């Protein structure tokens with residue numbers, strides 16, 4: 001068993017300005033992903049039969065729809081950035097089988113990139129449609145996470161939100177080059193965790209699947 005879901009997305013240096021509200025829209029050719037691409041990246045996401053956690057699993061087909069939508073909403077059109085986000089989400093969620101942290105089970109840590117509760121709070125507050133729903137859950141990280149998990153748009157949108165609002169310009173421009181160094185910087189300086197062989201394998205599959 002590899003070490004997924006154990007890392008918390010701690011943010012270090014680079015925190016950018018608050019997110020600009022984004023109108024939700026449909027994916028275009030620059031942002032559309034296929035089920036086949038997602039299967040290449042997350043090979044066990046073909047089915048949710050016998051899923052390990054009740055109500056958390058999503059298939060490659062569902063992931064393709066909602067990640068495409070998030071790339072469109074957050075204007076992530078660069079393939080190298082898309083590959084980085086997708087590989088992070090596929091790795092952290094164990095091929096989309098989880099959207100809550102289970103090991104050790106940090107309350108409020110989740111969505112598909114397994115971001116930590118503080119980021120989920122920021123993220124929820126950036127979504128105009130959730131404006132009136134946040135107050136009742138503001139003191140419960142677990143309930144706030146459930147609000148985000150309840151809607152696939154938000155559940156799958158956190159990876160694109162995180163990159164576009166929480167990573168520095170420098171991290172983004174290095175990442176956009178498509179180099180391994182750029183990806184490593186994204187993992188270490190923005191996501192705030194370390195590169196492992198398994199993370200790298202996810203990233204390599206994503207680079208290949210998207211033709212970076």
Ligand SMILES: *[C@@H]1O[C@H](CO)[C@@H](O)[C@H](O)[C@H]1NC(C)=O
Pocket residue numbers: 024129151152153154
């Ligand atoms: C999920 O959120 C999107 C974007 O705010 C919204 O358009 C959609 O209706 C929501 N879906 C559900 C099932 O509430």
